[in-house]
Amino acid sequence: MPLFLVRHAKAGKRSEWKEDDSTRPLDEKGWAQANAIGVRIAALSPTSLVSSPFLRCSQTLEPLATLTGLTVRTDQHLAEGTDFLQCVEWLSALSEGTVACSHGDVIPPVIEALERRGMQIEGMRDSRKASVWVLEREGDAFVRGTVWAPPKID
Secondary structure, three states: OOEEEEEOOOEOOHHHOOOOHHHOOEOHHHHHHHHHHHHHHHOOOOOEEEEOOOHHHHHHHHHHHHHHOOOEEEOHHHOOOOOHHHHHHHHHOOOOOEEEEEOOOOHHHHHHHHHHOOOEEEOOOOOOOOOEEEEEEEOOEEEEEEEEOOOOOO
């Protein structure tokens, strides 16, 4: 079973949020995206949920947690501004079926690092909000990565 690396769903504009950015929540479209992601991944029976400590990431996984009965735990390795190489090493130790939610400054360099280590990218690249990377391993090595585009929300 693969690992899933989710970019958090749409949150309000950073420039309009006057409080600590780590507390910026999903907006209405973001909640709809989170629900759609939850339905799609729940059908694949994920085994654990882990999020950046930023509210918008944990909220992105809340619908999935509700659907699966799993608890969302947080980890600094997924936080904005984290060192991508430390994140790669941390991801490598996760169990199959884990869903991890992170940020736009973390996910692209993580994917590039995995590709430099031999992971093949199938299809297009996407790191927009609410996109999901499906990462497959053989043994300890990530071998394939495909991305699901963000869900279409009207």
